[in-house]
Amino acid sequence: MILLNDFQRQWEHTSARILSAVAAVGESGWYVLGENVAAFEQSLAGLWQRRYAAGVASGLDALEISLRVLGCRPGDPVLTTPFSAFATTLAILKIGAVPVFVDTDRSGHIDLALCREVLRRRQDIRFLVPVHLYGNALDLAALKELRAEFDLQVVEDCAQAILASSAGMPAGSAGQLAATSFYPTKNLGALGDGGAILTDDEQFDGLVRVLRDYGQSGKYRHDEIGYNSRLDELHAAVLNRVHLPELQGWTGRRRAIAARYRAELRNARCECLPMPPGSESVDHLFPVLVREGGKQEFLSYMRSREILCGEHYPIPIPDQRAMAHAKWETATPLENARRIAGSEVSLPIHPYLTDEEVGRVIGAVNEWGASLAGLD
Ligand SMILES: Cc1ncc(COP(=O)(O)O)c(C=O)c1O
Known part of the structure; x- marks a missing residue:
């Protein structure tokens, strides 16, 4: 049978290196948010040409936390696509915000020209969550223009688009924040759940790090109502030492x-x-x-x-x-x-x-x- 994904073949190719990465984590005695996560974040930011990358527990959390960082609150309307993984909309709903769906174009991606028409008549909309679907990149120049024209807060859903680009611009570089997933089927998959948030803004990155860890700004100092959304050392080690180089x-x-x-x-x-x-x-x-x-x-x-x-x-x-x-x-x-x-x-x-x-x-x-x- 020819499968959509064949993880057993992948395991045959990678298992020796993965087992040695796992052993190194075990021996280190540090299992959550440690040196493997920090090293992976640095490699990912470098690969993606963004200043900061922060690991979180899933792509869904990456989207939700990104929206929180941009100030999205219950009741806020958020322009988004009706055609994606359910998680894109779920992240908006979990905040209590209101998804406002705009049709796709013929490629299945949110129609940016239609977004412009909607934004002209709906001045209450400040947030946009577009999705780069199937490994493609949306027209990033057009997305950037739209962001500037309407002063939008944009979270790009890049769960399916790591390394994709549009006319030389990497997917994830037109919005304030890019959210991605390391779900095993993704192009850069982990051996379980994981995600990351990328940005060029130091303050946004700082707030992501606070929110992902119970809202702590320091040990037992809680400044925000946060999440438990930390990337495990095991996943980070596998991603950084084995899957990222592949x-x-x-x-x-x-x-x-x-x-x-x-x-x-x-x-x-x-x-x-x-x-x-x-x-x-x-x-x-x-x-x-x-x-x-x-x-x-x-x-x-x-x-x-x-x-x-x-x-x-x-x-x-x-x-x-x-x-x-x-x-x-x-x-x-x-x-x-x-x-x-x-x-x-x-x-x-x-x-x-x-x-x-x-x-x-x-x-x-x-x-x-x-x-x-x-x-x-
Ligand atoms: C476009 C898109 N957005 C968000 C997600 C959610 O990612 P995760 O499964 O890591 O929560 C996925 C993956 O299923 C996805 O394909």
């Missing part, structure tokens, strides 16, 4: 597979989702759109060919049942988000797929429907 290679492999898919997939019922203009993708996922309501048929067909595909995401966030219990608004019709959710399928893409397996995925997609056509 990241360029892993990303290169993802890009090579995506390039083959783009060049060799040929099936009129199954087209590649367009990318935002200028996006230099890190191909976290490889989304295709299956036409004419054929998504479920395509998923079962691929399973019958021993290929597991994914769906990112089948239900737009405002249509999720949990949203019946929450306060939120839609600022535009959500036509693109609903259309893409109804037809998107993610093909397997991960660094340990072999060339032969990539060929099998391409062959299966290209042959889908061919046998039916032959019966006519």
Whole structure:
């Protein structure tokens, strides 16, 4: 079976180094917020070309804490996308703030031109949480312009976009803060949960560090109502010593597979989702759109060919049942988000797929429907 992610293959490749990193943490006798977290934060900030990086417990916490740092309070409207992992909206709801959904463009990313229209008529909106989806980067120059024009507080959701860029600008460099995730499926995954917040602002970074640790500014000195959202030494050691040094290679492999898919997939019922203009993708996922309501048929067909595909995401966030219990608004019709959710399928893409397996995925997609056509 060809899997969406194959962690056993990754473990075969990395286990010796991981076990030695784990032993070093064990022997150090220091397990939370220690020298491994500090070293990882420094490496991550350097890689991302931001002055500061602070580890937290998850991508969800990274988003929530970032919004808190920017002063987002209960009842504040926050412009965001209806088409993402639920966590993007959950972070807003957990603060008691109100998500205001704006439709996506054809690439599935929040439509920045529509955001501008909404912001012109809604002067009460000060916060924006855009998402760089599928490993792409949104148009960062346009995002920066929007931030300046409306004096916005922006948290970029970079959970899927580490190392992605747009016309040379790294994803996460247009907002005040960037939030990311080390959930195992991410391009830089841990062996469990983790996240980080990146910024160039010393005060924001300082407040993140206070908030992530019970709101303490010093031992037993609590200045804020904070969180327990600390990155463990074990995760930081694995990330810094083993996975981070692999990241360029892993990303290169993802890009090579995506390039083959783009060049060799040929099936009129199954087209590649367009990318935002200028996006230099890190191909976290490889989304295709299956036409004419054929998504479920395509998923079962691929399973019958021993290929597991994914769906990112089948239900737009405002249509999720949990949203019946929450306060939120839609600022535009959500036509693109609903259309893409109804037809998107993610093909397997991960660094340990072999060339032969990539060929099998391409062959299966290209042959889908061919046998039916032959019966006519
Ligand atoms: C776009 C996006 N935002 C936020 C998150 C939340 O990250 P985590 O699972 O680490 O809380 C994820 C991961 O699932 C994600 O894909």
